[in-house]
Amino acid sequence: MKYESIGESSMAIVFNQLLPMIKPSTQRTNDDYNPEELLILLIYIYSVTGEFTVDKDLGEAEEKVKKALAQAFCEESKLSPLLQKITGCDSAINLTFPKSKIAVDELFASLRDIAGARNLMKQFKSVYVPGTHTHQASYKPLLKQVVEEIFNPEKPDPVDIEHMSSGLTDLLKTGFSMFMKVSRPHPSDHPLLILFVVGGITVSEAKMVKDLVASLKPGAQVIVLSTRLLRPLNIPELLFATDRLHPDLGF
Structure with a gap:
């Protein structure tokens, strides 16, 4: 995922790029993201993007990511300590999709808070430097x-x-x-x-x-x-x- 995708495209497109990366444990290879790494990536995306307006396309794209992530949590053969804390389940057997979806919804509510964390700032409101014809976009x-x-x-x-x-x-x-x-x-x-x-x-x-x-x-x-x-x-x-x-x- 490139910086240009975050700065120049809508968040809906970013979510559509992210969706194929969310895979259950049975389909993942060593090159794929595990759930913890996906969470770190989501934190990065929301933090760099900052506050954004949710339209129909974005709402639908975000919901697809939520469902895919909730399903991936459910299909883990063994829940990591972090996923146990997030979902409130100590075993993958006890984690149903409704429970997982509730946990993911709460997780995304926190991500929205992260996106708006710098709203009151004026000078340091953005950590994203847009790209130009000669320079690639960057994170500051x-x-x-x-x-x-x-x-x-x-x-x-x-x-x-x-x-x-x-x-x-x-x-x-x-x-x-x-x-x-x-x-x-x-x-x-x-x-x-x-x-x-x-x-x-x-x-x-x-x-x-x-x-x-x-x-x-x-x-x-x-x-x-x-x-x-x-x-x-x-x-x-x-x-x-x-x-x-x-x-x-x-x-």
Whole structure:
């Protein structure tokens, strides 16, 4: 599946491309996607696409994918720990199609939430860079955009990075800003930058930040912290099989 498909075609076409990839265990080869990998792919698609309008064609295409995925879950010879959590069944024998379809419907509701996760942002609303005649479309991670904005040599006023006032001096500045233009502190003004990623960070993301900082502002000290170190399969588990009111932070 190419980036152009996500950016230049409707989501209905993307779903039609995805549909043949959903296969039951009896028909899969080593080159095919298993259910967990399909979930990761769906998360990626919805995240990159962002919020979209559902028309008749899209609704029908999405429903076909839902049914195919629910059927594939039912035909697994053995449910993985992740599928057990998602479906609420500890055995493939107990997983009926209605149960599987309910679980998949809830899963897609979460995917819709993922698509709209950046709706309130202005500058970082999209992670998709459309292609041109000379450049292929690409994916630009949110974390990369944030770091590039922080270390932008022109130091523009960050739109989506908010400065929280603390202390008497900052409170006075906030008060004066009501009557006159007062420049807010910029994240790159400080010798030490602490990036805290809520929910988790992957090794590749941490390396990306390190390489970006080295190229944008050599010598800058950046500490990257997070609630946990993520592996790819952790992501669907956190999104689809975790009690969000009592999350496991990995401590």
